[in-house]
Amino acid sequence: MQRLIDGFRRFRTSTYERKRPLFDALAQHGQSPRAMVISCCDSRVDPGLIFSAEPGDVFVVRNVANLVPPYAPSDEYHGISAAIEFAVQGLEVEHIIILGHARCGGIRALMEGRQSSGEFIGPWMRIAAGARDRAIALTEGEPLAATYRCCELEAIKGSLNNLMTFPWIRSRVDSGRVALHGWYFDLESGDLLWLGEDGEFQSV
Numbered sequence: 001m002q003r004l005i006d007g008f009r010r011f012r013t014s015t016y017e018r019k020r021p022l023f024d025a026l027a028q029h030g031q032s033p034r035a036m037v038i039s040c041c042d043s044r045v046d047p048g049l050i051f052s053a054e055p056g057d058v059f060v061v062r063n064v065a066n067l068v069p070p071y072a073p074s075d076e077y078h079g080i081s082a083a084i085e086f087a088v089q090g091l092e093v094e095h096i097i098i099l100g101h102a103r104c105g106g107i108r109a110l111m112e113g114r115q116s117s118g119e120f121i122g123p124w125m126r127i128a129a130g131a132r133d134r135a136i137a138l139t140e141g142e143p144l145a146a147t148y149r150c151c152e153l154e155a156i157k158g159s160l161n162n163l164m165t166f167p168w169i170r171s172r173v174d175s176g177r178v179a180l181h182g183w184y185f186d187l188e189s190g191d192l193l194w195l196g197e198d199g200e201f202q203s204v
Contacts, residue, residue: 002065019054024177026055034057035059035093036060036061036088036096038054038062039066039098040066042101045099046141046200052070052135059164061084061095063079063080064124065101065106066108067158067159068098068127068160068163069081069105070127088178090200093178095179096169097182098183099184099185100154100184100185101187102124102184102187107152107155111147111148128151128155128158130156131154131157132154135147135148135151153201154195156182156183164180181195182195
């Protein structure tokens with residue numbers, strides 16, 4: 001805990017003071033990010049750090065395995081959907097990025113069949129059940145590590161598909177007001193992959 005406090009003090013006396021005009025503008029005029037990033041809550045994957053983003057640049061939502069649930073309005077709690085709604089309809093972001101990553105613990109739990117355990121993680125990871133099934137089929141006969149990686153990539157595609165079930169996202173995508181992107185950060189190589197129109201991931 002002391003390490004975090006010391007880190008804040010360094011931020012307050014260096015970064016904050018150096019960027020004081022930016023923070024003042026954000027405080028006075030609010031935020032207007034052009035991009036939303038939906039990423040994993042894994043502590044090793046920080047979107048702001050990866051993209052060298054300034055405060056106010058990106059609207060970030062993090063959850064286990066960077067998943068997006070299908071559009072399903074109800075009286076239940078919908079934290080991720082609420083954040084997407086605010087970013088799209090409130091902030092009017094122009095880009096939504098699903099940022100997956102290598103060595104994802106949520107995907108590993110899904111692949112190892114631990115999705116039925118736990119009060120919250122199990123049901124949440126069932127969102128990616130289709131990605132698991134596709135990965136198993138696509139990597140038949142390959143090492144297990146290849147199947148895990150394939151599932152991480154397929155989960156990104158699944159979340160992009162689920163974004164399109166939101167009617168106010170689909171209408172904006174169809175009219176060109178919003179663009180959807182699938183990106184994947186490889187922790188081991190430091191590489192960033194992006195999903196092309198051909199459905200394949202390639203290095204940026």
